[in-house]
Amino acid sequence: MxxxxxxxxxxxxxxxxxxxxxxxxxxxxxxxxxxxxxxxxxxxxxxxxxxxxxxxxxxxxxxxxxxxxxxxxxxxxxxxxxxxxxxxxxxxxxxxxxxxxxxxxVLPPELRKLDAPGLAKRQARLVKRWAREQTKDAAAQQPDVPPPVERPALADEQQAALAVFDALRAEPQPAPMLLHGVTGSGKTEVYLRAAERVLADGRQALVLVPEINLTPQLEARFAARFPGRRLVAMHSALTPAQRLSHWLAALLGEADIVLGTRLAVFAPLPRLGLIVVDEEHDPSYKQQEGARYSARDLAVYRGHLERLPVILGSATPSLETWQRALQGRYRSVPLALRIGGGALPRVRLFDMGVLPRPSGKVDEAPIVLAPLVLQSLRERLERGEQSLVFLNRRGYAPVLHCADCGWKSGCPHCSAWRVFHKRERTLRCHHCGFSERVPRACPDCGNLDIAPIGRGTEKLEEQLAEALPGARIARIDADSARGKGQLESRLAEVHAGEVDVLVGTQMVTKGHDFRRITLVVAVSPDAALFASDFRAPERLFALLMQAAGRAGRDAEAAARSEVWVQTWHPQHPLYAALKRHDFAAFAASQLAEREAAGLPPFSHLALLRAEARDAAIATAFLQAAAAAAGELDAAGAVTVYPPVPASVAKVAGIERVQMLVESASRARLQRLLADWLPRLHALRAAHKGLARWAIDVDPLAI
Incomplete structure (x- = not known):
């Protein structure tokens, strides 16, 4: 040889x-x-x-x-x-x-199982199938067949956005384009027209969405607009065979449009001409295990690498994206008006402090929905309109509690409560999945009177049914939509007008075009206002703006659409900006706070996470890592903070400890991390009992 x-x-x-x-x-x-x-x-x-x-x-x-x-x-x-x-x-x-x-x-798992002849056979079958489909498509486009879906007329702002897109395409190195559009302003139509332009040039389009449940409706929009084009989806809900088939279609140039979640940013597209990142602010674009990459950030880098336009769409851009637009690094294009001239819903705040609290505890307040809010729900029922009640906590109640001895339904394997699910009569941990039947009596003292504390969507659904007799109430959350096809079935019922009040978590607040909803109610959103995570207010504002955007999407009903936010802190500046739908004011206040505190986007972060059955082992590893970092960073350009427990310190019996690393310079942080990595591998071998460790660059939660 x-x-x-x-x-x-x-x-x-x-x-x-x-x-x-x-x-x-x-x-x-x-x-x-x-x-x-x-x-x-x-x-x-x-x-x-x-x-x-x-x-x-x-x-x-x-x-x-x-x-x-x-x-x-x-x-x-x-x-x-x-x-x-x-x-x-x-x-x-x-x-x-x-x-x-x-x-x-990031390759299809099925590739690992195939040898060269096996892949060749699979590829040949796919090519034959694609050829048959092309023949059918050609026959379907004969003159006697109904024409494709008619394109809607563009609003002035949409035309201006496409003019900017055309100008960027002509540049040798296009800057990313921030499409800052309020909910219902027609961002998707801009995506469709932009894709139309690159497809006409013989190029491919990549469209990213944050979550799987948003993929089918956007896929349907693109399929209807481009009936003669091959569109493939890429997300984790596909079967292994489908993932391989769609990946091959992309690599072989057979797919004109690839639509998928964060993994699709790695779709191999030899003729790529456009990348769209819809709802670019969404935290789902950040991978939370393995290689913790941000698909949004990689999409921007890929656009730079291949010299092609990237459209970042959002009503509430991430503060990093917004800051780059303010600096002129991204081209910001506003869509400030809803299609059809519809008004944004009126935002009203209800001060929960005026309601009676017999025990003095918020969680035991007897009224879940305020009287004015219930009245608004009844008015919608009388008019045959739909309402959305949003609570970002699933289950019946967060915890069961014994008033006699103080027992609570903690998880034996995690530092978290097991959530009470009433219909299943189970206590289930949402971190490790451990589930048990609800005990008949307190496990510690035998008291028969154990009761739920707090509320989740299951309890909210029950109380709405009592308060609104005869109303058709449906719930959509991770529990009610677990089975195959359940989510699509529930959404179809809402779109068909078969639901009067929809109860749900954040699953129902993003991207859905509910034409009959004129009222949105946000229940108990205050926790994020005072969370230790500095990004929590940003996420809350985006979530509430998205939820509000489900109301009044039909122009005729927009004038009477409204949003109720039930809060214990109605004077908070976040809610003041929300009432005015003023993202720019909210972003300005948050950026000022971040700059004063030296937080992103004015600094750059990484987390070193360590896990072990004994927290002392994980802490010792991190302390040794900190000492190694100090040796590598003699100039002191990087700050390494002491190790602390993670927000959920134990999951499935494993203790989790983390250490924050910060620098004003991205380059210096990256240099330290690269030099640190070999030291960390050596330290891992020296710390017996360490289960795993990982570096998380640009973490979303600390």
């Missing part, structure tokens, strides 16, 4: 293994970077990607005769595009994960 070539191949290895770089193998044939191969690793044969030579720093020290041969190459499959490799390489370096771990983790 003297003529064999040495190739660098990345394979999926866990972070703690320390095998972050590419491994060297021998190949009898030249293979381009991005080629998929199967290679031996230990006693297994695993999937790998041929990478660039520069990825093995010790290549010259390797004895070629000792190298193992590549098992097989997927010859019929084109290599992953160079821009895809560059994106994965950037994400690996920025988020401090091994290149193989990141690059392989």
């Amino acid at each position: 003297t003529s064999a070539q040495r190739l660098a191949v990345v394979v999926e290895t866990p972070q703690h293994s320390g095998l972050g770089a590419a491994l060297d193998y021998l190949s009898e044939h030249p293979l381009a970077p991005g080629s998929l191969v199967r290679v031996p690793l230990g006693r297994r044969e695993v999937l790998g990607i041929v990478w660039n030579r520069g990825h093995n720093a010790d290549a010259e020290l390797i004895d070629v005769a000792a190298l193992r041969a590549i098992g097989a190459a997927f010859d019929g499959l084109p290599p992953l595009p160079p821009a895809w490799l560059a994106l994965a390489e950037f994400a690996s370096a920025y988020y401090q994960r091994g290149i193989g771990e990141l690059a392989l983790s």
Whole structure:
């Protein structure tokens, strides 16, 4: 095998293994970077990607005769595009994960099971099926078939936004475009027209949405607008076979439009011409395990890398995005008016402090909904209109409590309460999933009178049924929509007018175009006002603005649409800005607070998380890591704070401790993290009993 070539191949290895770089193998044939191969690793044969030579720093020290041969190459499959490799390489370096771990983790799992002949057969079947579909599509477009969906006329603001988009497309390095549109202002139509332009040029479009439950309705909009185009979805709810099929359609250039959740930012698109990030502020774009990447931020980087326009759409942009728009780094385009001239709903605050509290405890207040709010609900019922009552807490009550001995329904495996679910008669932990039947009596003292404290959507649904006899009430949350098709069925009932009052969590506040809803009620949103997480007010304002946006989307009903917020703090500045629908004022106040406190976007953060069954082991690891960071940062450009327990300190029996790292310079923070990583691998081996550790760059919650 003297003529064999040495190739660098990345394979999926866990972070703690320390095998972050590419491994060297021998190949009898030249293979381009991005080629998929199967290679031996230990006693297994695993999937790998041929990478660039520069990825093995010790290549010259390797004895070629000792190298193992590549098992097989997927010859019929084109290599992953160079821009895809560059994106994965950037994400690996920025988020401090091994290149193989990141690059392989975003590929379809089904690829790992297939050998080269198996993939070739699968690919051939797909190509034949696509050919049949194209034939059917061509037949469907004959003159005797009804024409496609008619495009609506554009409002002036939409036309202006598309003019900006066209100007950006003509630039050699387009800046990201922030489409700052109020709810109901027609952002989706701008996305559709922008996609129309790039598809006409023979390019592909990538559209990201924050959550799976928003994918079907947006997919339907795009499919109706582009009946002759191939549209594929990418999200975790697909079967393994579907994920592979859709991924292949993207890579082979067969897919014109890819629509998906955060994972879709890694879709291999050789002719990419546009990226849309809908609801760009949504925290769901941040991966919370493994490689903790932000799909929104990677979409912006991918646009820069491939020199193509990126549209970031939101009624409440993230403060990082808003700040970049203020600085001129992003092009901000407003959509301040609703389509059809409809008014934004009137926001009204009800001061819960005026209601009686017999025991002096908020959670035991006998009235869930204020009298004025109930009256508004009854008025909607009389007019045949719909209402949305929003409470971001599922279950019947957060905890069961014994008044005699003080017992509460804590989880034995987590530092959290088990939530009472009345219909199932269970206590279930929403962190580890541990579930038990509700005890007949207090487990500690035997008292038969154990009672729920607080309220969740299940209890709210029950109390609304009592207060509004005859009303058709439906609930949508993670419990009621667990089964296959349940969410779609419930949403269809709402759209069909078969529901009078919809009760739900944040699942129902985002993106849904409910035409009959004229009243939104937000119950108990105050907790975020005083949370330790500095991002909590930003998330609350976005959530309430999104919830309010479900009301009055039909222009004729907009004038009588309103939002009630039941609060114990009606004088809070956040609610003052909400009443005026004034995101700019809210953002200005938050940015001023962040700047004074030295918080993002005026500083840059990372979290080092450690987990062990004994918190002392995790803390000792973090303390040793802090000492190592001090040695690496002699200039003191980075601040390392002492280790503290996570907000939920124990999950499934594992103690969680974290340490915040902060710097005014992103570059200096990244330099420290890169130099720190080898030290952390060594420290992990020295701390027996440490379950796992991870670096979270740009964390969303601290």
